[in-house]
Amino acid sequence: MPKIKLPTQSPHIDMTPMVDLFSVVLIFLMLTTTMRQPEPATVDTPFSISETPTPDFNQMIFLISADGKVFMNFDNGPDTLLKYRPKILDEMGKRYEIEFTDLERRAFEKYKSALGVPITRMKEFLNSNDNNLKNSIQEGGIPIDSADNQLAMWILCARQVNPNIQASIKGDSNTEFSVVEKVLDILQDKNVNRFNLVTSLEAAKINLEEIQQ
Amino acid sequence: MAEIIVEEKGGGGKKKAKKHPPHIDMTPMVDLMCLLIVFFMLTTAFSKAKIMEIILPEKVKDPTQQEAPKIVASRTLNILLGPDDRLFWYPGAVKEEDFNNLPPLMETDFSADGIRKLLLDRNRTLARTITEFRDEVIAGRINISQDSLQNSISQLKKDDDTGPIVLIKAYKESNYGNFVDILDEMNICGIARYTFMKIAWYEEKMVETAIAATPALASSTN
Numbered sequence: 001m002p003k004i005k006l007p008t009q010s011p012h013i014d015m016t017p018m019v020d021l022f023s024v025v026l027i028f029l030m031l032t033t034t035m036r037q038p039e040p041a042t043v044d045t046p047f048s049i050s051e052t053p054t055p056d057f058n059q060m061i062f063l064i065s066a067d068g069k070v071f072m073n074f075d076n077g078p079d080t081l082l083k084y085r086p087k088i089l090d091e092m093g094k095r096y097e098i099e100f101t102d103l104e105r106r107a108f109e110k111y112k113s114a115l116g117v118p119i120t121r122m123k124e125f126l127n128s129n130d131n132n133l134k135n136s137i138q139e140g141g142i143p144i145d146s147a148d149n150q151l152a153m154w155i156l157c158a159r160q161v162n163p164n165i166q167a168s169i170k171g172d173s174n175t176e177f178s179v180v181e182k183v184l185d186i187l188q189d190k191n192v193n194r195f196n197l198v199t200s201l202e203a204a205k206i207n208l209e210e211i212q213q
Numbered sequence: 214m215a216e217i218i219v220e221e222k223g224g225g226g227k228k229k230a231k232k233h234p235p236h237i238d239m240t241p242m243v244d245l246m247c248l249l250i251v252f253f254m255l256t257t258a259f260s261k262a263k264i265m266e267i268i269l270p271e272k273v274k275d276p277t278q279q280e281a282p283k284i285v286a287s288r289t290l291n292i293l294l295g296p297d298d299r300l301f302w303y304p305g306a307v308k309e310e311d312f313n314n315l316p317p318l319m320e321t322d323f324s325a326d327g328i329r330k331l332l333l334d335r336n337r338t339l340a341r342t343i344t345e346f347r348d349e350v351i352a353g354r355i356n357i358s359q360d361s362l363q364n365s366i367s368q369l370k371k372d373d374d375t376g377p378i379v380l381i382k383a384y385k386e387s388n389y390g391n392f393v394d395i396l397d398e399m400n401i402c403g404i405a406r407y408t409f410m411k412i413a414w415y416e417e418k419m420v421e422t423a424i425a426a427t428p429a430l431a432s433s434t435n
Contacts, residue, residue: 015239022246029253046393049401050265064389168264173390177294180389188272196264197393 037113040138041065046173047202054198058164060155061198063114066172068179069141070151071114074158074165084162085109091157092119100126116141119150144182151183155190170198267396270408290335290377292328292395293318293412295420296386300328300395303419312415318423323394332402335377342369343403370405379407384420 043063057078063071077084086105093100096119100108104126116138117125125137144151158165167187171180184195286306293301301318321327333340343366349355350362357365381395392409399407412420 015243018243019239019246022243022250026246026250026253029250029257033253033257035256045262046390048263048265048393048397050263050397052264052266053261054264170262171389171393173388173393175389177383177387177389177392178385180392181383184269188269191271193271194266194268196266197396198262199265199393199397201263 039063039113040071040116040135041067041069043170043172044174045170045198045200048197048199049202050199051201054168054196055166058162059166059168059196060158061114061168061170062151062183064169064171064175064179064183065141066174068176069116070144070179070183071116071138071141072151072154073114074162076109077162083109084158087161088154088157089122091161092153095153095157096120098123103127118143119153144186149186152186152190155187155192159190159192166194166196167192168196168198265393265396265400267409284378288376288378289380290332291380291382291416293416293420294381294383294387294391294395295424296384298323298388298391299424300391301420301423302328302331307415307419309413309415312418315415315419315422317426318419320423320427323391323398328395328398329402332377332379332398332404336402336404339370339373339376339405340403342373366403370403373405376405379404381407381409382412382416383409384412384417 041063043065057075060072060074063073065071074085074088076082086100086109089100089105089108092098098119100123104123107126111126118137118140121137125134128134142151142154143149155167169180169183187195289304289306291303291306293303295301300321300323302321303316303318307315321331346355346365346369347362350357379399381392381399383392396407396409
C-alpha cells in the first residue's frame with residue numbers, strides 16, 4: 001500500500017498564469033487608452049441612434065451645462081505643429097488688447113479640457129496653479145450676452161485660424177433649450193450652419209410590421 | 214515563467230531534496246497590477262461619443278429680399294416641443310391673421326406609440342422603402358458598401374415626394390434633450406424633409422392654451 005505523504009508546508013497557489021493574464025490586459029489598456037478629459041461641468045448627453053463617431057480634430061466643442069453655462073474647447077488641428085490653440089489665443093488677445101507671454105501660450109496649448117474663462121481673466125487663469133482659483137474663474141462660463149459676446153469672438157478667431165473647424169454642441173439633456181438656441185444663433189450669425197450634436201448611442205429599430213400596421 | 218527552480222541543500226549532513234521548488238510570492242505584483250488595471254479601466258474612454266449632424270437653414274439677413282419657401286400645407290406637420298417633456302403637434306399651417314381662432318393642438322409623447330407612430334403613418338411609403346432596402350442589404354441580396362448604403366438612402370429620401378414636411382418648433386421652456394429626441398425620431402422614421410424653426414408668437418399662444426386646458430397631464434407624464 002502506498003504511503004500517503006502529508007505536505008510539510010502550506011501549499012502555494014501558483015499566481016503565474018494570473019500575472020500573465022494581467023500583464024496582457026494591462027499592456028492592452030495602456031496602448032489603447034485615450035485619457036478621458038476632465039470637464040468643468042458634468043454633462044449627460046442625450047441619446048440618439050446616430051453612429052457617426054466624433055472627429056478627432058478640426059472641431060470646436062461647445063459644452064453647455066445643465067444650468068446654462070457655456071464652455072468652449074478646440075483642438076490643435078491634425079498636427080500639433082500647427083499650434084492652432086495658441087494662435088487662436090493670440091488672435092483673441094489682439095481683439096481685447098491683451099498680450100500673452102510664451103509661457104501663457106504654452107499653458108493654453110497644453111490645457112486639454114473645455115474653458116469657461118472670460119478673456120479679461122485669462123492671464124490670471126493661465127498663470128495660476130491653484131485649482132480652486134481656476135474653478136472660481138470658470139464659474140460663470142464664457143459670457144454670451146449681447147453686450148459682451150466673447151463666445152462670438154472665440155468662434156470668429158477659431159474660424160479665422162482654422163477654416164476647416166466644425167462646430168459640435170455637447171449639451172446636457174436638461175439644459176434649457178433657450179440657451180442652446182442662443183448658442184446656435186451666435187454660430188449662425190458667424191455663418192456656421194452645420195452642427196454636430198454630441199450624443200450617446202442608443203439602439204432603436206423599427207421593423208416592417210410596425211410600418212405596415 | 215517566473216518560477217526559479219533551485220535545488221536546495223540541507224544544512225546538515227543529511228541530504229534531503231525538497232519536493233517542491235520555492236515559489237516567489239507574486240501576490241504584491243498581482244495587487245499592483247490589479248490596481249493599475251482598475252485605474253486604466255476607469256480613465257479610459259472606450260466608446261467615443263457619437264455625433265448627430267444637423268444643418269440649419271441659413272439666416273436671412275434681409276427679410277425683404279428673400280421670400281420664404283412655399284410649402285404645401287397639406288403635407289406640413291408642425292411639432293411643438295413643450296415644457297415638462299410634453300409634445301404637441303398640428304397639421305397644416307396657421308396664418309397669423311387667425312390668432313383669434315387658433316386650432317387646438319393635439320398632444321402626443323416621445324414613446325413608440327406616440328410621435329413615432331404618428332410620423333410613420335404619414336411617412337409609410339418612404340419608411341417602408343428604406344427599411345426594405347436596408348434589409349435587402351443586410352440579407353446580402355444587394356451588395357454595396359456601408360458608405361453607398363448611406364448615399365442610396367439619402368437618394369431615396371431626396372426622390373420622395375409624398376412624405377410629410379416636418380417643422381420643429383421649440384417653446385421657450387422646452388429642454389435640449391427633447392430637441393435631440395425629436396431630431397432622432399426624424400432619423401428613425403426616415404423623414405426626408407424636416408427643419409427647425411423659431412416658434413411664432415401665435416404658436417406660443419397655442420401651446421399655452423393647450424397647457425392650460427390639460428394641466429393634469431403634465432404631472433402624470435413626468
